[in-house]
Structures are given as C-alpha cells and as structure tokens.
Amino acid sequence: MILALAGGVGAARFLRGLVRVVDPTSVTAVVNTADDDRFHGLCVSPDLDTVTYTLAGAEHPEQGWGLADETFTVMDSLDRFGADTWFRLGDRDLATHLYRTRRLDEGATLTEVTAEITTAWGIATTILPMSDDRVATRVTVSRDGGRREVLAMQEWFVRERANPPVVAVEFAGAEAARPGPNVLALIAAADIVLVCPSNPVISIGPILAVPGIREALVARRDRVVGVSPIISGAPVKGPADRLMGPLGIEVSCVGVARTYAEFCGTLVIDAGDAGRAAEVNAAGVRAVVADTLMTDARVAAAVAQHTLDAVA
C-alpha cells in the first residue's frame, strides 16, 4: 500500500502518473484541506477537487484548477447581485460544491463526502482529507507603507494573484485538528509514503501541522520519499517561491530537503539540480536524481516509477 501526501496540481499530475505504474486501488492520497473555504455560501475544497478531477481525467488541461469544457453561467449571473465573483466557479464544478455543502450540512464528514464524490467520478484511488476539522491557511502580507494584513489563502493567491509580499503563514485551527479517520494508521502501515511535488509551505505544511501526522511520518522516515517541487531554483507551477523565500527556506531542492529532513529519508531531485545532490545529502536526506518535469501523463508515470524505485 502506497500513501501519498498531496496538495493541488503538482500532486494531481504526479498521482495520475503513479496510478499508471501501480494498482490504483493500492494508493491512498492524504490531501491538504487548509485551502478550503466558503464561496457564495458553498464549501469549496480546491486541492481535493483538483486531485479528484485530474484522476478522473476531467481536469482543465492548463489552468491548474477546475474542469475542462466549463461554462460560467452561474458566476456571470451572480454579477447582477454585486456578489464577489473573483473566485470563479464553473457550472459543472458548482455541482460538486452544491453536493458537498448539502451533505456537510446534513452532518456527513468531509471524509465521507469525499468518498461519495470520488466514487461518483469513478476513481479507484482512495482520496482522504488530511482532517475533517477546519484548518485555514492565513497569509500575513505587507502592504505598501509596511502595513500588515492577514488574508485567507485564496484571497492572496487568486484575488491578489500572489502579489502582496508574504511575511508570515499560519494554519488556523491546526492545533485542535485531528487527522482524518485512518490517516495515522495508514501512514504506519504503508509500504511507501510519498510526498508529492507540492508546495512545501502551504500544501504539505498544513498536513504536517495536524497534530500526530509529523510524528507518524518521522517513525517511517526510511520509507518516506519526496519529490522536489522546485527545479533549478523555481517552482514548476504555483507560488512556492513567494512563500519559501520570505519564510527563510531556500528556493531550491536543498531548501526542500532541509524542510523535510526530519521525516523524509529520500528526495527525488531533478536532473537539472544534480549539482546540488551533495548539499541534499548533507542535509541528511538521500538525493536521487531523475528527470522530474511532468510534461504529460506518460512522463509523470516515469517520475512516479523513479520515485518508487528510490526506496525499492
């Protein structure tokens, strides 16, 4: 059994490759939910949905969120009411949020609803929220003149296009959150634990912040293998560089290695970063060099195979 810690688009593409080289039913993805928020009154879980839609082969091919072939009739119609529509939800995507919200309001857990949604999409892989409790990433930014302001994750990332300089990140609610059902047991029982190529600060960071998960990973350190989301000093996609730097993490595979060293025995780094393998090793993490840029699902499968081989 393979357990994977996952954020959004990078993780989703990696997992799509992984389920080409192993039995999809042998994989469980534990997904970040600290980006979850309410929009237009609906419960939106960006990373759960990105992983779900990608494994279903229904994801938008370029934009990194949402479904292919979307329309935005509901959003366009909401404009009439002066509603904030900077977080654009497509019409097909809205059905997911309507269903999730109603089920949560009925008392179902996020874990239960996620299972229903992934089953409805025909996904054989188990997708688990990191927690059924609410954890919310809050980004403190510096405005012109030095004034600080705390933003919700999507306000910073989507509404403000990740432009305001970040001075701090916190995961509100994490201290009181419990890992999702079975998450700790699955980490303990997994043959391999993968850390997908996701943002170390705001995708993997919240998962680690749920009490118990980091300790469970530390206990499996020799079976934990990560894939660096940073290639040649820049993230493949997303704003990792705008978060790692201000928080004192070098924007490189070495910075990732140092951040993960306590619980991650092996890190797959890109061939373009081969020259930094010695520094990764010096951080106490065994470096494995491979081509990691996932340009399509076939390449993602090769990356996944390299990653599995790294701890075989």
Next chain:
Amino acid sequence: MILALAGGVGAARFLRGLVRVVDPTSVTAVVNTADDDRFHGLCVSPDLDTVTYTLAGAEHPEQGWGLADETFTVMDSLDRFGADTWFRLGDRDLATHLYRTRRLDEGATLTEVTAEITTAWGIATTILPMSDDRVATRVTVSRDGGRREVLAMQEWFVRERANPPVVAVEFAGAEAARPGPNVLALIAAADIVLVCPSNPVISIGPILAVPGIREALVARRDRVVGVSPIISGAPVKGPADRLMGPLGIEVSCVGVARTYAEFCGTLVIDAGDAGRAAEVNAAGVRAVVADTLMTDARVAAAVAQHTLDAVA
C-alpha cells in the same frame, strides 16, 4: 397606493399588466412564500421569483417558472452524484438562489433579500414576502389503497405532477408566523387592495393564514377587489381545480366568491361566466364582468384597468 396579494404565474402576468396602467412605484405586491423550500441546499422562493422575473421581463415565456434562455448545466452535473434533480433549477436561476441563501445565512431577512434581488433586476414595484417566518404548505394525498401521505407542495406539484388526489392542505408554521414588516400597515393604508388571479387554496390561502392579514383585509373589504382565477369552471393555469374540489370549494367563480366573501367586496369574473354573476352577488360579493384571459401583456393591462375601475 395599490396593494396586491399575489401567488405565482397568474399573479405575475396580472401585475405585469397592472404596472402598464399605473405608476409601478405605486404598487406593492405581497407574495405567497409557503411554496418556499430548500433544493440542493438552496433557499428557493418560487412565487417571489416568478413575480420578480416576470416584472423584469425575463421570465420563461411558456413554462410558468424560471427564466428565459436557461441552461441546466449544474443540474445535469448533479445527476452524477445521484442527487434528486426533479426540481430543475436553471443555471441563471441558481444565481438567485445562491445569493438568497448566502444572505439569509448571513442573517438578512427574506424581506431584505427580496428587496436586494428586485433592485438588482431593476424592478420599480415593491415586492414583499407575506412573512419572514417559515410557512410551509403541506398537501395530504391519498395513495392507491387509501393510504394517506403528507407531501411538501413541490413534491406534490412538480415531482408528482399534481396527480395524487388531495384530501387536505395545511400551512405548517402559519399560526406562529408574523406578517412581513409593513404588510398590515400597507393593507390599512392602500387605496385599493387587489387579490390577483392566483390559486385561492395554496397561493392566496397561505397569505390569509398569517395571523392578522385576514382581519386587516376584512377591515378594508369595500376597497378589496379580486380577479377570479377560474374561468368557465377551470383554472387558466395550475392545479387549482385539484385543490378546490377536494376541499369543498366549487371550481368556479362562484366558489371563489364564497371563499373570499368575508374580506373581498368585489370580484371580477370572466365574460364567459357572466351567467353566474347573480350567484356571485348572492354570495355577498359584487360581480363585475370583463374579459380576463391574459393572453399577453397588453390584454393583462386591460384586465388590470377593468379591475381598478371596478372599485374606482
């Protein structure tokens, strides 16, 4: 100032005619909300929306609910989750329900939200819910074999196409409901009170069931004029016949007159029912005969003018 008691499509068409012959800002419609319900977790107010969309000129031209030029992408996508989608909400219409639900969840009253929605649609006429409290029409039907079952209004009307025989109707919550803000004062102050051609049982009935409203109307009986929704023994649209008969109300303008006699001094009946004017008068209601079939907005304007003239 003209106050109109209103249900759904019949009232909406009448009001569209009325605002052609009087200043739209002089009209206030008090609208039935006992058909309101939650669908897919969203607060839907069928009669408020039918009146709003019709006065905005945006209503579907035939079906009697919803907007013209609708798509149903969200509903079609909900089918994936096995959700009940017999109550079809269009994509443009959904924006209204999303906005209403979020505002109600934020603590706004239905009266406040309705004002926001009608303003957004550019409507000069004031549209008021009969009450901000929840009143729910419940229809007791007789199943094959005589078993009785209580259905929500839309379950009976939409899901079961008004087919199961009705044995009783109740308005759950009506006894504890309060009239919407200003409703009683507006009835007292109105120059004319109109009872739109709506279903007497489930459209006008719930309004009358809100404590205080019937008494306020009785006090203005000589200024209250109704329009019979029954022409030649049949409703123009909707299931009034399937409700009036079982409840002991003759399906005719005479039955309407007897039902309204306590608070309604004048009833406009169709020219086709001229032969029954004496029976209406015998019920204590002054009959005024006019062509009342509202085939288009121009004819509706003439019907409205006849109705105003009836108490001029």
